[in-house]
Amino acid sequence: MSVTSLPIVEGNGATSRMVTFEVFRFRPEQDSAPTWQRYEVPCREEWVVLDALNHIKDHIDGTLSYRWSCHMAVCGSCGMMVNGQPYLSCKAFIRDFPDLIRVAPLGNLTVLRDLVVQQDRLMDNLQAVKSWLMPAEPPPADQPYRQTPAELERYRHLSMCINCMLCYAACPQVALNEGYLGPAALALAQRYNLDSRDGGTFERMQATASDEGIWECTFIGECSEVCPKHVDPAGAIQQMKLASSLDWFARLLGKGGGS
Amino acid sequence: MSAPLYQPRLPRGWWLAHGGYRRYMLRELSCIPIGLFAATLVLALFRLGQGADAWLAFRAALATPPAIAWQVIALGFALYHSVSWFTLAPRTMPMVVGDRKVPPAWIAAAHFVLWLALSLAILLIVGA
Numbered sequence: 001m002s003v004t005s006l007p008i009v010e011g012n013g014a015t016s017r018m019v020t021f022e023v024f025r026f027r028p029e030q031d032s033a034p035t036w037q038r039y040e041v042p043c044r045e046e047w048v049v050l051d052a053l054n055h056i057k058d059h060i061d062g063t064l065s066y067r068w069s070c071h072m073a074v075c076g077s078c079g080m081m082v083n084g085q086p087y088l089s090c091k092a093f094i095r096d097f098p099d100l101i102r103v104a105p106l107g108n109l110t111v112l113r114d115l116v117v118q119q120d121r122l123m124d125n126l127q128a129v130k131s132w133l134m135p136a137e138p139p140p141a142d143q144p145y146r147q148t149p150a151e152l153e154r155y156r157h158l159s160m161c162i163n164c165m166l167c168y169a170a171c172p173q174v175a176l177n178e179g180y181l182g183p184a185a186l187a188l189a190q191r192y193n194l195d196s197r198d199g200g201t202f203e204r205m206q207a208t209a210s211d212e213g214i215w216e217c218t219f220i221g222e223c224s225e226v227c228p229k230h231v232d233p234a235g236a237i238q239q240m241k242l243a244s245s246l247d248w249f250a251r252l253l254g255k256g257g258g259s
Numbered sequence: 260m261s262a263p264l265y266q267p268r269l270p271r272g273w274w275l276a277h278g279g280y281r282r283y284m285l286r287e288l289s290c291i292p293i294g295l296f297a298a299t300l301v302l303a304l305f306r307l308g309q310g311a312d313a314w315l316a317f318r319a320a321l322a323t324p325p326a327i328a329w330q331v332i333a334l335g336f337a338l339y340h341s342v343s344w345f346t347l348a349p350r351t352m353p354m355v356v357g358d359r360k361v362p363p364a365w366i367a368a369a370h371f372v373l374w375l376a377l378s379l380a381i382l383l384i385v386g387a
Binding site (some may be wrong): 022026028032033034052071085105108109110111112118139148149150153154172175176218219220222225232234235238239242 | 262263264265266268269273274276277279280283287315338347350351352353355358359360
């Protein structure tokens with residue numbers, strides 16, 4: 001691929017830097033195996049990797065496929081591997097990378113086309129762990145469902161998850177065990193376990209404490225390192241292991257457990 | 260979906276890919292020297308049970324340069340494991356007091372202080 005012929009408009013003394021992008025291409029209708037395609041992109045100082053991809057799509061090669069929406073680290077659609085590490089491409093500033101940037105689809109996940117991965121693994125697992133409120137008793141019918149700031153503080157950070165799947169791309173256990181529920185689904189299960197209005201912990205445990213759940217995690221901790229919302233799934237999973245062990249001991253001692 | 264899909268494979272050397280994975284592998288590997296050192300302690304009890312001569316011979320063997328080198332390596336791994344474990348403690352056992360989370364550094368510090376205090380207590384008892 002040659003350099004785009006369309007000039008970049010330089011305003012207010014802004015300068016551009018020529019960066020080579022090696023982009024993962026997989027077009028199922030024509031490619032039997034993925035290939036790497038090179039693009040030379042004049043990048044502005046304030047650009048993120050997503051800006052460069054949009055430049056490629058608009059000016060160089062309209063066939064490149066990738067997901068994005070908000071461009072402000074809220075929607076969680078634009079996750080991809082940038083030089084081998086998972087990033088939201090709208091949050092990966094080009095100025096922090098060398099002159100050769102490799103962009104690939106999120107690791108460990110099935111690739112549909114180019115940088116677009118299949119999201120089924122997270123969606124199916126969110127259902128498997130029942131990541132929704134299962135009230136212990138019927139919620140109040142005619143007034144708000146109250147919660148104190150302290151009760152909110154217990155799970156608030158876990159509720160920040162934007163389902164971007166960067167944690168799945170960072171976790172080797174996700175690749176090694178196809179059935180593993182994975183960091184985000186388990187963290188969101190714990191989000192509801194810790195909710196003062198919820199009574200579904202035991203029901204969720206049927207999935208979360210199964211052979212495909214928390215015990216598959218070996219606390220590598222990379223899921224939390226790459227999380228753009230500081231959810232700390234690794235921490236949540238260790239807390240679930242502790243709760244599950246205590247539940248097991250309670251049963252052993254005939255103290256019931258089950259909550 | 261009828262179109263073919265691409266399923267990536269985890270490369271064999273995935274754990275060499277970057278610092279986070281390497282530090283994790285080192286922490287996992289620390290179980291081998293720590294386990295072997297535990298076996299050394301069991302052997303010490305066994306030799307003690309065999310009488311004074313066996314015990315003194317065992318102690319002399321432990322004082323040879325290769326044995327000391329081995330103990331230094333085991334100590335290094337034990338320290339690495341303990342420090343990394345206690346550093347992670349605030350994430351496994353977070354606490355909310357009042358309406359606020361307890362700062363993670365405080366929880367980690369409490370673990371380190373307790374570790375130091377218990378180590379000193381054992382040193383005093385054994386040394387006495």
